[in-house]
Amino acid sequence: MVRSSASLFPDETTPGSQTGWVIAHCDGGARGNPGPAGYGALLQDETGAVLAELSEFLGNRTNNYAEYSGLLGCLQWALDHGHRRLRVISDSELMVKQIQGKYKVNSPDLRPLWEEARRRIARLDRFEISHALRHKNKEADQLANDAMDRGTNRQKTTAESVQTPPSRIGSAAPSSSSNSRKETPKGAGPTVPTQSMLRGFTRDGTIHLLGGAVLPDGVFVKIIPE
Numbered sequence: 001m002v003r004s005s006a007s008l009f010p011d012e013t014t015p016g017s018q019t020g021w022v023i024a025h026c027d028g029g030a031r032g033n034p035g036p037a038g039y040g041a042l043l044q045d046e047t048g049a050v051l052a053e054l055s056e057f058l059g060n061r062t063n064n065y066a067e068y069s070g071l072l073g074c075l076q077w078a079l080d081h082g083h084r085r086l087r088v089i090s091d092s093e094l095m096v097k098q099i100q101g102k103y104k105v106n107s108p109d110l111r112p113l114w115e116e117a118r119r120r121i122a123r124l125d126r127f128e129i130s131h132a133l134r135h136k137n138k139e140a141d142q143l144a145n146d147a148m149d150r151g152t153n154r155q156k157t158t159a160e161s162v163q164t165p166p167s168r169i170g171s172a173a174p175s176s177s178s179n180s181r182k183e184t185p186k187g188a189g190p191t192v193p194t195q196s197m198l199r200g201f202t203r204d205g206t207i208h209l210l211g212g213a214v215l216p217d218g219v220f221v222k223i224i225p226e
Contacts, residue, residue: 018085019084020045021086022043022085026073026089029063029141029145030062030063034060037061037065038055038146039056039067039070039143039147040055040070040140041054041077042143053143054073057151058151064107065110068117075124078124079124084124085126088128091134098114099114099118
């Protein structure tokens with residue numbers, strides 16, 4: 001476990017801040033890499049009491065992007081709630097060693113995330129990060145998978161269903177009820193099979209399909225400029 005240098009973390013404690021350590025287990029994943037991605041994190045105090053559970057769907061991303069998103073989520077939660085000492089445990093050896101300065105960050109996709117993580121770390125009084133094997137990070141792994149399930153509208157069986165604790169925070173696409181139906185707006189074109197090849201154009205950041213075609217909610221699309 002490596003403690004960040006004193007130059008990054010001044011000795012002064014912000015008035016009103018929490019002085020105890022927060023221990024955060026975080027994890028991220030993507031089904032397909034890239035594919036539907038999400039992260040999860042379990043935050044506890046030094047006694048083991050659960051402070052929060054984070055679970056967020058990220059859309060179509062890579063595993064490494066999801067891992068960094070988990071770290072950023074933990075850092076932001078600690079800052080938002082006045083906790084000035086954060087100890088992060090992750091099963092991503094790449095991310096951990098990049099944050100520790102042992103590995104270079106060559107990926108143009110990860111570089112902005114690394115830079116943002118360093119900015120948030122600098123706002124803490126103390127920060128530590130360490131690597132753990134996946135089997136020691138089960139709770140965070142489950143929260144990440146929950147986020148991916150919600151984002152892809154994957155319905156769980158009754159035996160698998162769990163009640164969302166009130167401490168869980170983070171945004172994710174809500175799962176649609178099996179009994180709910182969306183009606184096609186009057187005058188809109190027919191809903192087409194999701195595997196069909198469609199054509200369209202963009203205007204002001206919005207995709208407009210040609211021929212009046214309509215896609216159901218929750219469908220992932222690939223945009224190929226022509």
